[in-house]
Amino acid sequence: MPDNAAWKIGLLFSTSGVTSIIERSQLNGALLAIDQINSRGGVLGRKLEAISYDPGSIVPRYGELAEKLILEDKVSVIFGCYMSSSRKEVLPVVERRNALFFYPTLYEGFEYSPNVIYGGACPSQNSVPLANYLMGNYGHRIFFVGSNYIYPHESNRVMRNVLRQGGGEVVGERYFDLQARESDFRNVVEEIMEARPDAIFSTVVGQACIEFYRAYHAAGGDGRTCPIASLTTNEGEIAAIGAEASVGHITAAPYFRSVNSPANRRFLKAYGDKFGSTSDVTSCCEATYSQVHLFAKALEETGEMDTDNLREALLGATFDAPQGQIKIDPDNNHTYLQSRIAIVDEQGEFVVDLKVRRALKPDPYLVFPAIHDWSFRTDKVAASGSRNA
Structure with missing residues (x-):
């Protein structure tokens, strides 16, 4: 791979179907974070490149497209999913292929995988x-x-x-x-x-x-x-x-658009500038945005897309998110949240x-x-x- 080749990451959010009202905002949160990181020169001089698929809110498609991202697109880091049923489709794929999966959505708890970084609230x-x-x-x-x-x-x-x-x-x-x-x-x-x-x-x-x-x-x-x-x-x-x-x-x-803080005001301004409105900004959007930034910090530390090394760099990592400071808990791969x-x-x-x-x-x-x-x-x-x- 050339020294200046882009770092490829996968995005798996539906822009059609019954859950698109949420997942579209998650996709936007990821794209905004990628833009911000790339505008600063990327990570170690290399841009982030997103390969994005629309599962259409069809549950089995999430697993199928995760497999496609890993095998055909040679992506080892994926951000995606809203529903737990779609997460359950992706989970065995990333575990079998030893990829890293960022799940930026609240969920029901009672799960742990070394291949998942959980960014949403648990019970x-x-x-x-x-x-x-x-x-x-x-x-x-x-x-x-x-x-x-x-x-x-x-x-x-x-x-x-x-x-x-x-x-x-x-x-x-x-x-x-x-x-x-x-x-x-x-x-x-x-x-x-x-x-x-x-x-x-x-x-x-x-x-x-x-x-x-x-x-x-x-x-x-x-x-x-x-x-x-x-x-x-x-x-x-x-x-x-x-x-x-x-x-x-x-x-x-953990987050509402009305949170009054400098970090949130900067986030909303950047989001509005890019997408024309902040009306669809949600806690899941904010979680996706924050997870991409956390990943970029870990990638800067490791200098490689190796799953095991990235996970080690992520555990205990912090980020001044729009909601307030968050931290990935080294005990369970979940996130300290407001x-x-x-x-x-x-x-x-x-x-x-x-x-x-x-x-x-x-x-x-x-x-x-x-x-x-x-x-x-x-x-x-x-x-x-x-x-x-």
């Missing part, structure tokens, strides 16, 4: 804080609605256990196809109205998420009295749902109501799922009058 960083917040502010009776695949089922299993630990109760649980439309949710919305829960925990994703929120609003549901609380609903989906149907609903995530809970205001913007004081260590196996401990490590943003989230 200790979002499910536990959200359960504590809902029971402390709304009540103990929660209704579950989810999409019918791995992540919602496992996430609900975790959330049910955490709620029980705090004296909570699941009063209903329903799952829907990823292609579900607004009319498909009418019956469950009627059930919710009859059950009168204190809050709804939603793991409905993609376009179906938008359809569910609209169905709830159309039936008279009001987030200010009985909110839909989620780990996945983000700025892009809220924009599609509309402010009137979104107000009062809640999301727990943790925030935000409520949608009348303009359709997330306003952070509660945040941790420092990045939370990832605990993917919930070895220490102490729900009540979380409240002692938080700041109530609204109480101080601060909008610096």
Whole structure:
């Protein structure tokens, strides 16, 4: 390979299909980071070159295209996937070929692979804080609605256990196809109205998420009295749902576009300059952006695309991300992340109501799922009058 040859990396995000509303923003986050790195001369004088494929939100395609990237395109580092089912397709491929896979999405936990760097929140960083917040502010009776695949089922299993630990109760649980439309949710919305829960925990994703929120609003549901609380609903989906149907609903995530910090302002300006708008910036977009920068730092240290050497350089690595400083945990390949809970205001913007004081260590196996401990490590943003989230 010539000394000035580009470093090739693979991008595996859908720009079509039901999860494209999220994955397109993840792709943009990666492309922005690559542009920034290349504008500074690349890594050790060599540019990053992205080879990108669109799996079309079709789960088996992620594994097939990961194989293509490794065998045909000679790529050994891949960034990709939103749904856990698609991650599960890529996982055996990168393990068999000893490639390095960056997964920039929250997930259900209970997994470890030496070939994966997990960049999204695991349950200790979002499910536990959200359960504590809902029971402390709304009540103990929660209704579950989810999409019918791995992540919602496992996430609900975790959330049910955490709620029980705090004296909570699941009063209903329903799952829907990823292609579900607004009319498909009418019956469950009627059930919710009859059950009168204190809050709804939603793991409905993609376009179906938008359809569910609209169905709830159309039936008279009001987030200010009985909110839909989620780990996945983000700025892009809220924009599609509309402010009137979104107000009062809640999301727990490491990052929101409204975070007021110099790093986030620089990120949003650069993103807006490149893509013309920041309306689709999400926590998964921010995670992808940060993971590409972390990879570039490790590559600069190793000077080679060897998976084992890159992994060694990544473990313990830090980055001043738009959300705040993050760090890859050498114990489990997951990431220390900020943790925030935000409520949608009348303009359709997330306003952070509660945040941790420092990045939370990832605990993917919930070895220490102490729900009540979380409240002692938080700041109530609204109480101080601060909008610096």
